[in-house]
Structure formats: structure tokens, C-alpha cells
Amino acid sequence: MKLTLKIWRQKNADAKGKFVTYDFDGASPDMSFLEMLDAMNTKLIKARIDPVAFDHDCREGICGACGMYINGHPHGPGKAITTCHLSMREFKDGDTIYVEPWRAKAFPVVKDLIVDRTAFDKIQIAGGFISTNVGSAPDSHAIPVEKRKADEAFDSAVCIGCGACVAACKNASAMLFVSAKISQLALLPQGRIEATERVQAMVNKMDELGFGNCSNTGACEAECPKEISLVNIARLNREFYFAKIQ
Amino acid sequence: MDKFLGSSVTKKFVMAIAGLFIILFLLVHLGINFLLLIEDPVPFNSAAHFMASNVVVKVFEVVLMAGFLIHMIWGVVLQIQNWVARPKRYKRTSSSQTSFFSKYMIYLGIIIGVFLFIHFMNFYFVKLGWVEGDHENFYRMANDLFQLPLYIVIYLVSFLFLAFHLHHAFQSAFQTLGLNHNKYTPVIKGIGLIYSIVVPLGFSIIPIVIYFFK
Ligand code: SF4
Numbered sequence: 189m190k191l192t193l194k195i196w197r198q199k200n201a202d203a204k205g206k207f208v209t210y211d212f213d214g215a216s217p218d219m220s221f222l223e224m225l226d227a228m229n230t231k232l233i234k235a236r237i238d239p240v241a242f243d244h245d246c247r248e249g250i251c252g253a254c255g256m257y258i259n260g261h262p263h264g265p266g267k268a269i270t271t272c273h274l275s276m277r278e279f280k281d282g283d284t285i286y287v288e289p290w291r292a293k294a295f296p297v298v299k300d301l302i303v304d305r306t307a308f309d310k311i312q313i314a315g316g317f318i319s320t321n322v323g324s325a326p327d328s329h330a331i332p333v334e335k336r337k338a339d340e341a342f343d344s345a346v347c348i349g350c351g352a353c354v355a356a357c358k359n360a361s362a363m364l365f366v367s368a369k370i371s372q373l374a375l376l377p378q379g380r381i382e383a384t385e386r387v388q389a390m391v392n393k394m395d396e397l398g399f400g401n402c403s404n405t406g407a408c409e410a411e412c413p414k415e416i417s418l419v420n421i422a423r424l425n426r427e428f429y430f431a432k433i434q
Numbered sequence: 435m436d437k438f439l440g441s442s443v444t445k446k447f448v449m450a451i452a453g454l455f456i457i458l459f460l461l462v463h464l465g466i467n468f469l470l471l472i473e474d475p476v477p478f479n480s481a482a483h484f485m486a487s488n489v490v491v492k493v494f495e496v497v498l499m500a501g502f503l504i505h506m507i508w509g510v511v512l513q514i515q516n517w518v519a520r521p522k523r524y525k526r527t528s529s530s531q532t533s534f535f536s537k538y539m540i541y542l543g544i545i546i547g548v549f550l551f552i553h554f555m556n557f558y559f560v561k562l563g564w565v566e567g568d569h570e571n572f573y574r575m576a577n578d579l580f581q582l583p584l585y586i587v588i589y590l591v592s593f594l595f596l597a598f599h600l601h602h603a604f605q606s607a608f609q610t611l612g613l614n615h616n617k618y619t620p621v622i623k624g625i626g627l628i629y630s631i632v633v634p635l636g637f638s639i640i641p642i643v644i645y646f647f648k
């Protein structure tokens with residue numbers, strides 16, 4: 189496959205950064221998008237050019253590291269996949285592909301396509317956990333949980349913290365991520381105990397870190413690799429109002 | 435500043451409540467406007483008079499005006515924060531499956547705001563005595579305005595944009611209030627769609643009928 193790649197290059201957080209065009213003909217349709225970048229980087233290294241820096245870890249769609257904005261979509265075209273699961277079959281020979289880092293004030297660029305997602309950790313640290321001791325696995329099984337609730341909590345818990353929701357949102361809002369982290373605990377009895385403090389602390393932290401406001405546009409839901417639903421955001425809103433009047 | 439305005443979720447709550455109040459009021463307003471189509475000016479003028487003098491209505495009027503102001507100010511504040519949250523834009527964008535008009539709410543809102551100002555200059559401020567005019571005969575004033583083609587065009591365009599605004603606004607307000615339900619949300623979306631078409635259409639028919647048939 190012959191490709192024209194227009195990739196955002198930025199030396200470090202303070203550098204200005206610009207798009208650099210690479211004509212690359214070493215891709216095959218069998219590669220994943222990351223493998224294609226690896227192949228291109230090998231070529232760059234051989235030519236003594238600084239390779240393109242990008243985040244990745246598991247390469248099986250579960251760690252959330254491989255965030256990049258490809259041809260106008262977080263994680264590229266295709267529904268419910270991460271960049272590591274994006275196949276080069278999605279592209280045609282001769283295609284021009286734009287690759288950009290996540291763009292948000294709260295996610296500053298570290299280098300090239302790598303952004304600093306510490307903001308998500310800070311939100312989690314503000315309250316995305318439980319501090320009660322639920323014992324070992326058999327003990328926690330002793331607490332009855334309605335099947336429907338358990339399923340819903342699981343659906344929220346599959347969020348991998350990739351940040352595609354922020355990247356997709358026209359307001360760079362983190363509401364889908366935060367709502368998933370709120371929901372996975374709010375739906376379970378173990379999480380209810382600290383629910384009121386949790387939702388307020390996490391929303392305040394989210395605001396403080398400079399994420400935008402949710403406008404119920406739904407781009408996050410459409411682009412989320414784990415198909416986290418807007419229902420979570422409505423739940424966050426409810427949790428927040430009830431916390432305020434308590 | 436944020437201490438005063440509250441968190442992002444609080445601001446949106448206020449936006450939604452104010453918006454829903456305006457949505458309710460539009461129905462009342464539309465009902466009264468239909469009286470313009472009757473040959474007799476009395477029913478419309480007495481309805482207008484009732485709206486201007488009744489104590490209960492007066493209370494609602496204050497709430498409504500506060501609603502308009504808050505909805506506009508918060509809308510602008512939220513939008514500015516949203517622009518600030520993405521200082522550097524993407525070079526290559528494409529659209530994903532979204533609530534289409536939500537992307538243009540601020541622009542639609544500004545156009546509707548301009549129309550609202552013209553409308554207030556013509557009627558509401560006259561009633562308050564801030565602008566000169568015969569506030570006892572709004573029937574005549576409305577019918578006169580609807581003889582001006584330029585005014586009718588501005589009016590129709592404004593209501594088209596209102597329809598777009600409402601299309602996103604209605605269901606969005608419920609989502610913001612936390613009311614999202616597998617069974618009922620499609621119903622709410624349906625009602626929102628019908629409302630956003632029928633109400634602006636109702637308002638739009640009136641000047642057309644007056645211009646061509648009266
Ligand atoms: S909600 Fe979806 S898009 Fe957002 S961080 Fe979680 S997995 Fe990624």
C-alpha cells in the first residue's frame with residue numbers, strides 16, 4: 189500500500205509543532221494501524237530521522253493508551269475499536285491519512301502524538317474508588333446485587349480511560365469518562381456509601397482541570413471504543429443533583 | 435467566578451430549567467397569537483391585556499424574563515468555556531453520529547436573541563412604556579407589521595432557526611435533568627421532534643395567512 193501520511197510532529201510540550209508529510213509505501217492491508225506506524229518508524233530510524241512518538245501498550249484494546257485522531261475520528265474510522273484494533277484494510281492504496289494528537293486544554297501534548305492524560309488520573313484520585321473494605325472475593329459475593337444492576341455496572345466499568353470521548357467532543361468535555369467512573373460504583377451497594385461525596389468531588393475536579401461542558405451532542409458515545417452510553421451522563425447528573433439537595 | 439456560577443452540571447441544570455419554562459410559555463403565546471386570525475380585535479386585545487395586568491401572570495412574567503436572561507447569559511458563558519477547553523483545533527475533522535443541531539446552538543441562539551430584541555422593541559417594551567406605541571391595540575400593531583414583507587421574512591427565518599434550536603433543546607433538557615430511560619427517552623425525543631416542528635410552524639402560518647388572506 190502506498191500512503192501519504194500527514195502526521196503532527198511536536199518536539200516537546202513547549203514546541204510549536206507542525207504537520208509533516210511522509211510518503212510511505214511499506215504498509216500492507218494485514219497490518220494494524222500501529223504496526224503500520226512501527227514499519228514507518230523503522231524506516232525513519234534507518235534514515236536517522238527521529239521516529240514518530242505515540243502511546244501504546246496492550247495492543248489488544250484494553251489499556252486505552254493508543255489514542256490518536258485519525259482522519260477526523262478518535263481511533264480512526266470504524267465503530268467501537270481502539271487504534272491498535274484499527275486495521276489497514278480500512279484504508280485504500282493511495283489514501284492520505286491525517287494523524288493528530290487528542291486536542292484538549294486538559295490533555296497537553298507531550299511529544300508528537302502523545303498527550304498527557306494525567307487529568308483523568310486526578311479525577312479518579314478525587315473520588316473514583318471505594319474506601320470500604322469489602323473483604324476477599326467470597327465475602328463480596330455474599331452481598332446480593334440485582335443482576336440487571338450488576339450488568340449495567342459492568343457496562344460502565346469497561347471504560348478504558350482512553351480519552352477518545354474528550355477528543356471527539358466539540359467542547360473537550362470529559363463527562364462520558366467521569367459518568368462511567370461514577371456509574372460503575374453508584375450502581376453497586378459497595379459504591380453507594382460514598383456516592384454523594386464522590387460525584388461532587390469528581391465533577392469539581394473535572395471542572396477545575398479545564399474540561400469543557402457537556403452539550404449532549406453525543407459524539408463521545410459515537411466514538412467511544414467501549415460504547416459507553418449517554419445514559420451514564422444522565423445518571424451522573426441525577427447523582428449530582430441528589431447529592432446537592434442532601 | 436465558578437463559586438458563584440456553580441459547577442458545570444449546575445449551570446446546565448439552570449439552562450435546562452429556564453429552557454423548559456420558555457418552551458412551555460411558547461405554547462401559551464402561540465395560543466394567543468392564533469386570535470390574530472379572527473376578524474374581531476377584541477379577543478386578542480383582551481388576552482394581551484390579561485397577560486399585561488393579571489397578578490399571577492405578572493409573577494410568571496418576572497420568572498420568564500429572568501429565564502430568558504439566565505438562559506442567554508449561561509449559554510454564552512458555557513460556550514466560551516467550551517471554546518477555551520480546546521485551544522488548538524483539529525486540522526482534519528469529519529462528523530460522527532451526533533445530535534446535529536447541538537453543534538450550532540450558540541449561533542442559532544444568537545439569531546433568536548436578535549429576533550427577540552426586535553420583537554420586544556415592537557411589543558413588550560411598548561407595553562412596559564419604554565418604547566412609544568399604542569399598547570391597548572396590539573391587534574392592530576401586529577396586523578400592520580404582518581403587511582411588511584421584510585418583517586415577515588425576518589419572522590419566518592427566525593422561527594426556522596428556532597425550530598432547529600428546539601430540535602436539540604427539547605430532548606437535551608431532559609438528558610441534562612438526568613431523565614434518560616430506555617423506554618421513555620425515545621418518546622421524549624418524539625415529542626421534542628413534533629414540538630420543534632409544530633410550534634414554529636404554528637407561529638409561521640399566522641403572518642402568511644394575514645398577508646395573503648386578510
Ligand atoms: S468513556 Fe469511552 S472514550 Fe471515554 S475514556 Fe472511557 S472508553 Fe475511552
Ligand code: FES
Nearest residue numbers: 247251252254272
Ligand atoms: S494499545 Fe492498549 S488499547 Fe490500544
